[in-house]
Amino acid sequence: MKKNTKIILASSAAVVAAGLIAFVLILHNRKEEVPVVEEIPIVTETETTTVTTTEEPETTTTTAIPVLSDRAKELLKQNKDTVGWIKIKNTQVDYPIVRDPGEVKATDTYYGGQEYGWNSFYLDHDFDRNYWREGALFMDFRNEFGGFEEEQSENIVIYGHNMANGNMFGSIRRYRQDYSFYEQEPFIQLSSNYKDYDYVIFGFCVTSGNWYGDFIYWDMEELDTKEDFDYYVNTVRSKQMIDTGVDVKYGDKLLTLSTCYADEDNSRFIIVARRLREGEKAGDFASIEKRPVTTTQSTSAKVSSQTTTTTSVYAD
Secondary structure (H helix, E strand, C coil), X not given: CHHHHHHHHHHHHHHHHHHHHHHHHHHHHHHHHXXXXXXXXXXXXXXXXXXXXXXXXXXXXXXCCCCCCHHHHHHHHHCCCXXXXXXXXXXXXXXXXEECCCCECCCCHHHCCCCECCCCHHHCECCCCCECCCCCCEECCCCCCCCCHXXXXXXXXXXXXXXXXXXXXXXHHHHHHCCHHHHHCCEEXXXXXXXXXEEEEEEEEEEECCCCCCCCHHHCCCCCCHHXXXXXXXXXXXXXXXXXXXXXXXXXXXXXXXXXXXXCCXXXXXXXXXXXXXXXXXXXXXXXXXXCCCCCCCCCCCCCCCCCCCCCCECC
């Protein structure tokens, strides 16, 4: 009986051992059959935005930096106030333009160490800042005439003496003395330190130079609103000596030349022009856009007599 018991125990142990071996083999096989899961990278919020965005890429617009002309480079070495050059054919107007420095303190040795109010230094100083009774052609101290056109003043005002010898703005009296001269030379060339521009004259007239006058043209360099712009243009037209027929509209860049007319009433002779538009050509008046002609308008240049008053230095 003990022998049989041993046999039975031995058989049982064998069976158990065989079962354990089989169970281990099954587990091993199952481990080999388990699919390998690849590691999924973690995507940050920024990366997700970059991957999933459907917006168009941003475009960068670059504004060209204005480049000084060779002439401006040379003139600026002589005078830091240089802002350009003006020329009118068949006149003596062919000069550099400076901008008035505004109020000058006595401590400012660049201007000779004396005090000056605004728009006064170049009344009796030349381009080289030396005392000279003819002065220089100068732009109002508030005007902007740089390389970026969107920043330029809507109305550039340039002052100059009406010299008896024709210097400075003395020769532009021809426009009011002989209206037919306008038909010959209706254009003005005005260059900044960066670019050349052409203007066409649309009106010229005599007006008061007093602060209590009815048209303070020298205090209207920024014509930002249509109301201000139209007031300026319409006032010039209401005083004009001839109707040029030139069209002017809000958005045009204006140029006003101012010189003395008579000392007795402190009056001024002014010429007002606008910058040429696309398609218009300097020297070709036929290319200039005209206003619609009405029965009250006259484009003919009628000559009227002018009284000339001359001093030893300045003309009327």
